[in-house]
Amino acid sequence: MARVLSFDPIAEARRQWDQHWGGEATPSMVAVTSIMRAQQIIMARLNELLEPLDLTFPRYEALMLLFYSRRGQLPLGKISDRLQVHRASVTNVVDKLVASGYVERVQHGRDRRAVLASITAEGRIAARKATKRLNAAHFGTAPLDTEACEGLYAELTPLRAGAGDYELTGDAES
Amino acid sequence: MARVLSFDPIAEARRQWDQHWGGEATPSMVAVTSIMRAQQIIMARLNELLEPLDLTFPRYEALMLLFYSRRGQLPLGKISDRLQVHRASVTNVVDKLVASGYVERVQHGRDRRAVLASITAEGRIAARKATKRLNAAHFGTAPLDTEACEGLYAELTPLRAGAGDYELTGDAES
Numbered sequence: 001m002a003r004v005l006s007f008d009p010i011a012e013a014r015r016q017w018d019q020h021w022g023g024e025a026t027p028s029m030v031a032v033t034s035i036m037r038a039q040q041i042i043m044a045r046l047n048e049l050l051e052p053l054d055l056t057f058p059r060y061e062a063l064m065l066l067f068y069s070r071r072g073q074l075p076l077g078k079i080s081d082r083l084q085v086h087r088a089s090v091t092n093v094v095d096k097l098v099a100s101g102y103v104e105r106v107q108h109g110r111d112r113r114a115v116l117a118s119i120t121a122e123g124r125i126a127a128r129k130a131t132k133r134l135n136a137a138h139f140g141t142a143p144l145d146t147e148a149c150e151g152l153y154a155e156l157t158p159l160r161a162g163a164g165d166y167e168l169t170g171d172a173e174s
Numbered sequence: 175m176a177r178v179l180s181f182d183p184i185a186e187a188r189r190q191w192d193q194h195w196g197g198e199a200t201p202s203m204v205a206v207t208s209i210m211r212a213q214q215i216i217m218a219r220l221n222e223l224l225e226p227l228d229l230t231f232p233r234y235e236a237l238m239l240l241f242y243s244r245r246g247q248l249p250l251g252k253i254s255d256r257l258q259v260h261r262a263s264v265t266n267v268v269d270k271l272v273a274s275g276y277v278e279r280v281q282h283g284r285d286r287r288a289v290l291a292s293i294t295a296e297g298r299i300a301a302r303k304a305t306k307r308l309n310a311a312h313f314g315t316a317p318l319d320t321e322a323c324e325g326l327y328a329e330l331t332p333l334r335a336g337a338g339d340y341e342l343t344g345d346a347e348s
Contacts, residue, residue, distance in 0.1 A: 010327070021305065031322075035212055041337040084211065152326065158318060159216075165215075167180060
């Protein structure tokens with residue numbers, strides 16, 4: 001991986017933006033660059049934590065969705081809606097979970113075209129082990145404390161809501 | 175793309191975590207899930223803004239690095255260090271920039287093995303146009319305001335520093 005720099009590359013970009021582009025867009029530039037880099041750092045940490053369990057973070061997210069679903073099974077389209085990822089990515093993730101023995105594909109009872117992903121007993125064990133590992137490692141967020149984590153969640157909520165991820169209509173679904 | 179949900183999936187995950195895992199790791203889980211989703215939303219917006227210029231955000235980042243370099247050219251290894259991405263990804267990004275006519279590969283004067291990426295006149299025009307587009311769109315951060323953007327930058331700085339991206343030694347490089 002890359003060498004350690006003797007300066008903060010985002011602070012350097014801030015200097016360039018203020019100097020050459022008037023500074024009006026600088027806060028958004030530094031926020032976006034920080035989010036991109038934070039995502040890379042955290043994803044690498046999570047994948048390292050999950051690797052011994054034959055999981056990646058996207059696979060873990062899909063597995064937990066099944067783990068907490070009422071019947072332990074969901075149509076692939078619903079997984080796509082809940083994780084807000086494209087159907088092709090969900091198919092790929094489910095393929096990998098099937099290969100690991102954590103998920104089985106089953107035919108939907110009434111609709112023969114609909115395929116359900118169903119968590120296996122082994123999948124439930126892996127889901128619990130993975131969650132314990134991630135919880136113990138605070139999801140790779142070190143050195144951020146509780147306050148910083150809650151601050152990030154709160155600050156990013158309007159972005160997610162504004163992007164059409166969900167619409168609060170008053171009735172909560174589970 | 176996925177349908178709009180009638181509930182916030184991260185608020186729902188928070189409920190599950192508090193109920194089943196004691197709640198100690200909940201703030202880190204909601205922060206990480208929010209960062210992952212924010213990154214997806216913003217990356218999609220940036221790529222849409224850049225698409226008419228035959229750029230993606232990773233290609234734009236590499237192009238701007240060359241744009242602001244003293245001689246308009248940098249070794250691929252240095253681009254990798256500055257963007258904190260693997261060398262293979264940099265090679266891929268530079269290949270795409272070469273295909274668009276924005277960058278040329280040139281031989282390093284002294285070291286015949288070292289390859290430099292050099293920004294072309296067309297690349298400089300594209301860099302300016304792209305920056306104007308991204309600045310005007312506040313880098314896809316709507317509806318976040320300046321305060322929220324600066325808050326995100328500040329909160330994520332200890333994470334980037336702790337991940338070994340850079341070490342402040344007192345002497346700033348440009």
